[in-house]
Amino acid sequence: MTKSETGDLKTADGISLKLSLQRSLRRKKRNALLLVAPLFLFILITFILPIFYMLMKSVDNSITQEILPTAAPLLLKWDPKSGELPDEEVFKAFIIDGKVAAKEKTINRLGKRLNYEKSGTSSLFRKTGRKLRKLDPEKLTTTYQEALIGMDKKWGKLETWQLLHRESGPYTKSYFLSAVDMKQDVDGVTWKAEDSQIYLNLFKRTLWLSFLITFLTVLLGYPIAYLLATLKTSTSNLLIILVLLPFWTSLLVRTSSWIALLQKEGVINDFLFAIGLISNDGRLAMIHNQTGTVVAMTHILLPFMILPLFSVMKTINPSYVRAARSMGADSFTAFRRVYFPNTIAGIGAGGILVFILSIGYYITPALVGGTQGTLISNFIAYHISGSLNWGLAAALGTLLLLLVVALYILYDKIVGIDNMKLG
Amino acid sequence: MPVNKEDYLVRFENVQKSYDGEILVVKDLNLNMAKGEFLTMLGPSGSGKTTCLMMLAGFEPATHGEIYLDNVPINRVPPHKRGIGMVFQSYALFPHMTIGENLSFPLEVRKMGKSEREAKVKNALDMVQLGNFADRRPAQLSGGQQQRVAVARSLVFDPDVVLMDEPLGALDKNLREQMQYEIKHIHERLGVTVLYVTHDQSEALTMSDRVAVFDAGVIQQLAPPNILYEEPENAFVADFIGDNNCLHGIVTSETENSCVVKTDDGSQIQANKINIKGVGQPSTLSIRPERVIVNPEPGQVPNIFEAKAAELIYLGDHIRTRMEVCGNDNFYVKIPNSSHHADLNKGDTVKIGWNEYDCRALDAFDN
Numbered sequence: 146m147t148k149s150e151t152g153d154l155k156t157a158d159g160i161s162l163k164l165s166l167q168r169s170l171r172r173k174k175r176n177a178l179l180l181v182a183p184l185f186l187f188i189l190i191t192f193i194l195p196i197f198y199m200l201m202k203s204v205d206n207s208i209t210q211e212i213l214p215t216a217a218p219l220l221l222k223w224d225p226k227s228g229e230l231p232d233e234e235v236f237k238a239f240i241i242d243g244k245v246a247a248k249e250k251t252i253n254r255l256g257k258r259l260n261y262e263k264s265g266t267s268s269l270f271r272k273t274g275r276k277l278r279k280l281d282p283e284k285l286t287t288t289y290q291e292a293l294i295g296m297d298k299k300w301g302k303l304e305t306w307q308l309l310h311r312e313s314g315p316y317t318k319s320y321f322l323s324a325v326d327m328k329q330d331v332d333g334v335t336w337k338a339e340d341s342q343i344y345l346n347l348f349k350r351t352l353w354l355s356f357l358i359t360f361l362t363v364l365l366g367y368p369i370a371y372l373l374a375t376l377k378t379s380t381s382n383l384l385i386i387l388v389l390l391p392f393w394t395s396l397l398v399r400t401s402s403w404i405a406l407l408q409k410e411g412v413i414n415d416f417l418f419a420i421g422l423i424s425n426d427g428r429l430a431m432i433h434n435q436t437g438t439v440v441a442m443t444h445i446l447l448p449f450m451i452l453p454l455f456s457v458m459k460t461i462n463p464s465y466v467r468a469a470r471s472m473g474a475d476s477f478t479a480f481r482r483v484y485f486p487n488t489i490a491g492i493g494a495g496g497i498l499v500f501i502l503s504i505g506y507y508i509t510p511a512l513v514g515g516t517q518g519t520l521i522s523n524f525i526a527y528h529i530s531g532s533l534n535w536g537l538a539a540a541l542g543t544l545l546l547l548l549v550v551a552l553y554i555l556y557d558k559i560v561g562i563d564n565m566k567l568g
Numbered sequence: 569m570p571v572n573k574e575d576y577l578v579r580f581e582n583v584q585k586s587y588d589g590e591i592l593v594v595k596d597l598n599l600n601m602a603k604g605e606f607l608t609m610l611g612p613s614g615s616g617k618t619t620c621l622m623m624l625a626g627f628e629p630a631t632h633g634e635i636y637l638d639n640v641p642i643n644r645v646p647p648h649k650r651g652i653g654m655v656f657q658s659y660a661l662f663p664h665m666t667i668g669e670n671l672s673f674p675l676e677v678r679k680m681g682k683s684e685r686e687a688k689v690k691n692a693l694d695m696v697q698l699g700n701f702a703d704r705r706p707a708q709l710s711g712g713q714q715q716r717v718a719v720a721r722s723l724v725f726d727p728d729v730v731l732m733d734e735p736l737g738a739l740d741k742n743l744r745e746q747m748q749y750e751i752k753h754i755h756e757r758l759g760v761t762v763l764y765v766t767h768d769q770s771e772a773l774t775m776s777d778r779v780a781v782f783d784a785g786v787i788q789q790l791a792p793p794n795i796l797y798e799e800p801e802n803a804f805v806a807d808f809i810g811d812n813n814c815l816h817g818i819v820t821s822e823t824e825n826s827c828v829v830k831t832d833d834g835s836q837i838q839a840n841k842i843n844i845k846g847v848g849q850p851s852t853l854s855i856r857p858e859r860v861i862v863n864p865e866p867g868q869v870p871n872i873f874e875a876k877a878a879e880l881i882y883l884g885d886h887i888r889t890r891m892e893v894c895g896n897d898n899f900y901v902k903i904p905n906s907s908h909h910a911d912l913n914k915g916d917t918v919k920i921g922w923n924e925y926d927c928r929a930l931d932a933f934d935n
Contacts, residue, residue, distance in 0.1 A: 467627055
């Protein structure tokens with residue numbers, strides 16, 4: 146290695162040392178990349194792209210411009226607050242676009258899309274489509290406006306056009322507004338009528354139940370984890386198997402067994418009735434409501450709390466507590482001042498794990514939750530497979546994702562993610 | 569040393585300990601510690617020394633017997649009411665507290681006022697030369713610094729007794745030696761009573777007023793370091809403390825202070841009678857390597873034998889020589905690095921000898 150005139154180091158062959166180092170590291174980097182490439186591609190194709198696609202669904206509104214290629218851009222130029230119907234030009238474009246769409250039978254799709262915003266729109270479009278198919282725009286005796294209003298009086302109403310105008314752009318915020326129980330009309334964004342507000346309450350309920358479940362898992366899991374961490378290894382291994390046992394049992398079996406236990410004619414009610422604590426009419430409703438969701442989910446998520454707690458407690462040197470005791474702290478003070486603070490990383494790790502899992506939990510609330518115990522994910526599933534309103538499902542999903550990210554950031558700020566120990 | 573047993577600060581009386589009800593880890597321990605004494609329990613691992621410490625600290629109950637602290641039986645006193653400071657091998661500094669908070673902890677649980685607390689913490693940290701470290705976390709300190717904090721923390725609440733459980737075990741050799749002196753000086757300055765546990769004999773000899781050598785749950789010998797080395801009472805202590813040569817044989821005759829032991833190859837050795845069971849019984853002879861004389865004058869010492877140098881190890885100030893003598897091929901002799909050593913080569917036969925007094929006839933411990 147010699148120093149050249151310009152001052153940079155050279156190898157024995159006279160190549161720049163930096164270059165040589167880069168070259169030697171390049172192969173290492175390439176190998177590392179090759180090793181992760183299959184998994185990265187798999188994740189990209191099966192996880193990141195679908196999620197991105199679903200998130201885009203929550204604002205996607207390309208359908209209007211697709212079905213009304215000339216009418217939609219013209220309509221966007223109309224001022225919905227003018228108090229007048231759009232120009233004849235717009236009506237003409239709508240009839241011509243609508244005729245094509247009616248022939249291809251795509252006009253009903255647009256009706257269905259707009260029906261999410263205002264019910265009755267779907268039937269309006271079906272009816273109009275039927276009539277448009279028979280109409281020959283070349284042989285009109287009236288204006289286009291009169292012709293369309295003749296098909297259905299709603300076309301003479303301002304709000305129909307205001308709705309169409311609002312949803313003519315390529316993107317929409319209406320899904321997100323629906324997801325937080327709001328709507329948009331010509332005057333701007335307002336709350337929905339009180340009796341049709343559901344999602345905000347659902348978010349609140351989801352957060353509250355998730356918090357409750359997390360709290361219960363800490364309460365139940367902490368003593369178990371402590372026992373596991375302090376017992377001798379052979380005994381604690383056996384107990385860990387018992388903790389892990391639920392993982393090896395089907396989720397459906399576990400949830401169904403809770404139904405068997407908690408239902409009106411179930412084991413617990415029968416027992417309470419048999420020992421005379423409750424009357425036959427007073428059998429407790431413990432399933433198909435929030436109680437059922439909380440009990441079953443606490444049971445199912447408990448291992449996710451116990452294992453991180455256990456792994457943290459395992460690393461706590463038993464001499465900490467002994468040192469505290471030798472310095473004059475009674476056993477409670479030693480626990481509170483010395484042992485407990487050292488387990489906070491485990492509570493944080495287990496807590497965030499259980500909370501995030503329960504916030505998006507689907508199968509258990511669907512089976513045992515009834516109407517009062519269902520969570521936001523059950524509604525997402527309903528909009529995906531029931532109402533087929535994917536845009537709203539995507540908006541709800543996006544909000545849920547943002548919520549989790551926000552909580553994660555909050556956790557990082559308060560506890561610090563580096564302190565989290567999962568194993 | 570006090571005369572009355574009531575004058576001792578710590579007393580173990582007939583203490584026994586068993587974990588499983590089958591094996592006694594500590595067999596009938598009787599030990600008195602004077603106030604201000606530095607007493608070390610030395611022994612191989614599993615000899616019961618740490619168990620004794622834990623019983624005194626209150627973390628293990630004694631199965632039988634009683635422990636007295638200042639004449640108060642403490643078997644039923646919980647650890648936090650014993651007022652005993654403790655230094656752990658792992659230091660056990662609380663990782664979530666700063667150094668200052670760590671030291672303040674024992675004072676806080678004693679409900680001491682803030683200003684008094686701060687003064688005491690500062691004093692204790694100054695004592696171990698870590699006055700500027702109060703705001704650091706334990707993880708930011710080196711092993712030696714953590715060790716000093718642990719010592720300071722065990723002393724900050726002015727306990728009568730401080731227990732140290734192999735506190736220097738995790739340090740490297742140089743630091744360990746330095747810390748030995750520091751702990752020794754702190755002990756001398758504060759006059760606190762220290763019960764120290766270690767398996768390192770040089771540590772025990774350096775620091776202690778008295779050393780209790782443990783083996784198999786029994787104190788083999790309890791004596792000041794020099795007595796322990798020069799006058800071991802049994803073969804275990806002779807072998808455990810320092811370099812030692814063992815010769816096994818049968819006692820053939822004995823007088824008041826001396827005896828003759830015959831080894832397997834027929835050599836008759838005159839020995840200092842210490843701990844033998846009588847004529848015809850086996851005995852172990854203990855001779856320190858530095859007490860063996862190479863090429864003695866005829867008649868200079870009673871024991872003179874032919875030895876063959878089997879191995880020479882150059883150690884700078886002396887040559888450690890393995891010799892075959894009296895049927896033992898593992899007999900070490902220290903030859904000072906003077907002009908003599910040049911005479912000796914591997915395989916040479918040479919005369920070696922030793923005094924009767926330096927050859928101690930002990931029990932038939934078989935190592």
